[in-house]
Amino acid sequence: MQTITVNRLPVPTFGHAGVNHKEVTLPELAAASPVAAVPSGVAAAGSEGRLEISGDSADYARIDQTVSSPAVSEFSLTVPKNGQLNTAVYYGGCGGKTAVTVTVPDHGRVKLIEVFDCEEGQTVSSVNAELGDGASFELIAVYIGSGSTASEVKVSLNGRGAVFSSAIGYSLDNSSTLDLALTADHFGKKSLSDISVRGVLDGSSRKTFCGTIDFKHGSAGAKGAESEDVLLLDERARNKTVPLILCAEEDVEGSHGASVGRLDDEQVFYMQSRGFSYERVYKLMAEAKLMQVIGRIDDEQTYRRVLKRIGRNEDE
Amino acid sequence: MKEKTQVADVDRSLYDFRYKEDERDRLNSGITPEIIREISKEKNDPDWMLEFRLRSLDIFNRTEMPVWGPSIEGLNVDNIVAYIRPKSRMNSDWDNVPDDIKNTFERLGIPQAERESLAGVGAQYDSELVYHNVRKEVAESGVVYTDLESAMHDERYAELIRSHFMKLVPPTDHKFAALHGAVWSGGSFVYVPEGVRLEIPLQSYFRLNARGAGQFEHTLIIVEDNAYLHFIEGCSAPKYYEAGLHAGCVELFVGKNSTLRYSTIENWSKNMYNLNTKRAIVGEGSKVEWVSGSFGSHVSYLYPMSILNGRGARAEFTGITFAGEGQNLDTGAKIVHNAPDTSSYINTKSISKSGGISTFRSSVTINENAVGSKSAVSCESLMLDNISRSDTIPVMDIRTDKADVGHEARIGRISDEAVFYLMSRGLDEQAAKAMIVSGFADNVSKELPLEYAVEMNNLIKLEMIGSIG
Numbered sequence: 001m002q003t004i005t006v007n008r009l010p011v012p013t014f015g016h017a018g019v020n021h022k023e024v025t026l027p028e029l030a031a032a033s034p035v036a037a038v039p040s041g042v043a044a045a046g047s048e049g050r051l052e053i054s055g056d057s058a059d060y061a062r063i064d065q066t067v068s069s070p071a072v073s074e075f076s077l078t079v080p081k082n083g084q085l086n087t088a089v090y091y092g093g094c095g096g097k098t099a100v101t102v103t104v105p106d107h108g109r110v111k112l113i114e115v116f117d118c119e120e121g122q123t124v125s126s127v128n129a130e131l132g133d134g135a136s137f138e139l140i141a142v143y144i145g146s147g148s149t150a151s152e153v154k155v156s157l158n159g160r161g162a163v164f165s166s167a168i169g170y171s172l173d174n175s176s177t178l179d180l181a182l183t184a185d186h187f188g189k190k191s192l193s194d195i196s197v198r199g200v201l202d203g204s205s206r207k208t209f210c211g212t213i214d215f216k217h218g219s220a221g222a223k224g225a226e227s228e229d230v231l232l233l234d235e236r237a238r239n240k241t242v243p244l245i246l247c248a249e250e251d252v253e254g255s256h257g258a259s260v261g262r263l264d265d266e267q268v269f270y271m272q273s274r275g276f277s278y279e280r281v282y283k284l285m286a287e288a289k290l291m292q293v294i295g296r297i298d299d300e301q302t303y304r305r306v307l308k309r310i311g312r313n314e315d316e
Numbered sequence: 317m318k319e320k321t322q323v324a325d326v327d328r329s330l331y332d333f334r335y336k337e338d339e340r341d342r343l344n345s346g347i348t349p350e351i352i353r354e355i356s357k358e359k360n361d362p363d364w365m366l367e368f369r370l371r372s373l374d375i376f377n378r379t380e381m382p383v384w385g386p387s388i389e390g391l392n393v394d395n396i397v398a399y400i401r402p403k404s405r406m407n408s409d410w411d412n413v414p415d416d417i418k419n420t421f422e423r424l425g426i427p428q429a430e431r432e433s434l435a436g437v438g439a440q441y442d443s444e445l446v447y448h449n450v451r452k453e454v455a456e457s458g459v460v461y462t463d464l465e466s467a468m469h470d471e472r473y474a475e476l477i478r479s480h481f482m483k484l485v486p487p488t489d490h491k492f493a494a495l496h497g498a499v500w501s502g503g504s505f506v507y508v509p510e511g512v513r514l515e516i517p518l519q520s521y522f523r524l525n526a527r528g529a530g531q532f533e534h535t536l537i538i539v540e541d542n543a544y545l546h547f548i549e550g551c552s553a554p555k556y557y558e559a560g561l562h563a564g565c566v567e568l569f570v571g572k573n574s575t576l577r578y579s580t581i582e583n584w585s586k587n588m589y590n591l592n593t594k595r596a597i598v599g600e601g602s603k604v605e606w607v608s609g610s611f612g613s614h615v616s617y618l619y620p621m622s623i624l625n626g627r628g629a630r631a632e633f634t635g636i637t638f639a640g641e642g643q644n645l646d647t648g649a650k651i652v653h654n655a656p657d658t659s660s661y662i663n664t665k666s667i668s669k670s671g672g673i674s675t676f677r678s679s680v681t682i683n684e685n686a687v688g689s690k691s692a693v694s695c696e697s698l699m700l701d702n703i704s705r706s707d708t709i710p711v712m713d714i715r716t717d718k719a720d721v722g723h724e725a726r727i728g729r730i731s732d733e734a735v736f737y738l739m740s741r742g743l744d745e746q747a748a749k750a751m752i753v754s755g756f757a758d759n760v761s762k763e764l765p766l767e768y769a770v771e772m773n774n775l776i777k778l779e780m781i782g783s784i785g
Contacts, residue, residue: 011384201717232714238713239713239714241712244709244710245727246708250699250704250729253728256725256726258721258724261720262718
């Protein structure tokens with residue numbers, strides 16, 4: 001067993017809030033053997049839990065990391081200048097530790113879909129991305145597992161006009177936990193970031209989301225926005241939201257909006273007037289919240305797999 | 317291409333004046349059991365208070381410095397003089413106050429404010445209150461407004477003080493709460509009886525004249541059921557090269573169906589470490605309203621906390637922070653929803669210029685029992701140049717599914733279009749920006765009595781001089 005500290009808040013705050021960092025304990029980890037399927041124009045190479053994916057294609061490279069015992073893996077995604085790389089990773093089974101490194105040179109485009117569907121145990125994941133001039137990185141992450149997950153995403157918008165957008169969705173129940181820390185560091189002028197988080201907490205689940213937009217000195221013209229929408233379905237569920245905006249540059253625009261709690265009474269009343277029971281209204285709205293993120297998965301195979309996993313008919 | 321304008325530095329002579337001190341009035345610097353005993357003896361503390369002070373000192377010595385927030389490395393508590401003997405005993409007649417102290421408060425406009433718009437005034441000079449007065453009709457309504465030491469020695473209030481003093485902010489809360497418990501001196505005690513609505517405000521003004529000293533006043537306010545009070549707190553100090561320390565403590569107890577408004581215009585000099593703790597506990601159907609303007613200090617840690625402890629209790633925090641050159645002001649609010657159907661609203665604005673650092677930090681906790689509660693947090697930050705810094709660090713901890721919490725934050729600069737529009741109407745660039753910043757601060761100024769709103773706007777104008785560049 002090993003205990004590691006993850007998800008350090010870029011600027012610590014009140015100790016009593018318990019959000020400055022997260023300590024997780026992991027069992028002994030073996031090197032994973034992920035299954036990768038890559039399209040034409042993309043290469044996958046590596047061994048002993050390491051996989052390097054590089055190339056230029058609009059089609060998706062798919063990695064399936066469903067493990068029967070906790071495992072460790074590292075992926076690196078590299079795209080040429082002006083190139084495009086789309087990758088979908090599915091984490092299932094028993095969790096472990098995973099790290100994804102993304103390098104997007106000038107005017108390159110990378111899209112990463114991560115689905116966390118571990119049934120048990122502790123999962124620790126990280127994504128580190130570096131973006132050049134005019135580069136773009138899109139992250140779609142869906143958390144639907146029943147274990148405990150700590151995820152850290154750090155994106156450096158180094159180049160002028162670099163763009164980062166993320167859509168994160170989660171549906172937690174029973175005693176599952178999610179600790180999510182996402183940081184967008186704006187170094188480049190006129191860089192853009194957009195962080196959107198949608199989720200549902202049921203049972204005695206716990207979630208902490210720390211989202212940081214950091215406008216570094218020199219990032220003139222940069223814009224960053226983050227929003228979070230959390231629906232709580234059980235009195236035992238617990239939510240922490242920590243949206244940071246750090247700013248060392250005058251000519252920037254940063255914004256954050258969060259909504260945590262119940263559905264709007266009028267919304268519920270309207271649905272009830274249409275014949276839906278109170279419980280059904282909440283179930284529908286919870287599904288709708290998650291579907292806002294799942295609907296952005298444009299890899300057909302991954303999309304269908306997620307729908308099947310959450311018990312939703314594709315035609316619904 | 318943008319045209320740059322250079323303007324002379326700020327004239328702070330209104331606040332930045334001082335009178336010579338008598339070295340014999342100062343206790344030795346440092347925080348030791350001997351110093352604590354000496355302070356306690358000077359103040360003729362009851363036994364329980366001496367024990368409390370010594371226990372607090374022990375906690376202070378065992379408690380670590382905060383590991384978050386602005387650096388306080390420049391503050392050496394061993395160099396701070398914790399207590400300055402008063403030049404005169406407390407007076408209720410202004411004519412009996414020593415001339416230099418009287419001149420100080422005259423220049424700050426305190427007696428004039430009392431005559432024109434206040435129900436009572438307290439004035440603290442260094443470690444002790446030198447003047448306290450309350451209008452006759454206010455005293456006749458049963459309102460008690462006096463210095464805390466007098467109340468502690470008055471058998472009518474002694475037990476009330478003992479049962480409330482540092483019960484909301486215990487010395488174990490943090491290192492500087494413990495320091496306060498050990499060396500506190502001065503401050504006000506206010507008691508508003510049931511059913512009394514005091515429509516005109518009370519004010520305490522705290523002035524730290526001595527160099528290298530600390531001010532540790534304690535404000536204790538008890539508002540009984542169905543009552544109303546507006547309390548105003550002002551503070552300033554002249555600038556010295558040595559660091560000064562303000563580690564005051566404010567404890568507010570609000571009964572049922574009452575309202576307490578607590579307004580502060582803080583304008584400590586820019587060598588001060590303002591490590592102040594303010595906390596309110598609010599009963600059923602009651603409301604606490606904080607109005608806070610932070611303009612002074614070298615470093616500030618200030619987060620008034622509201623504990624909403626009765627059904628339907630409410631808290632509102634309206635604040636503005638203006639951080640200029642050499643300032644690192646870390647301000648915000650904390651709310652704990654601890655009863656059903658409680659609500660809170662935090663609305664803050666911050667402005668950073670000339671290398672100043674402004675941080676908004678908040679914490680909203682909705683406990684399991686606070687079903688049906690609502691909270692909204694709104695913070696806006698304005699950056700006036702690219703050598704300053706502005707951070708927003710809120711935390712929301714929601715422990716029930718039956719609550720609504722909203723949060724919004726924005727950060728940006730003065731819109732070029734707005735400046736252009738005002739300049740097209742005949743204002744120069746500096747006046748246009750000053751007007752926009754005054755408008756930005758409007759949420760606070762409109763919550764203050766007129767004369768304090770004027771003072772705040774004057775402070776903003778002072779701070780804005782030289783901001784274009």
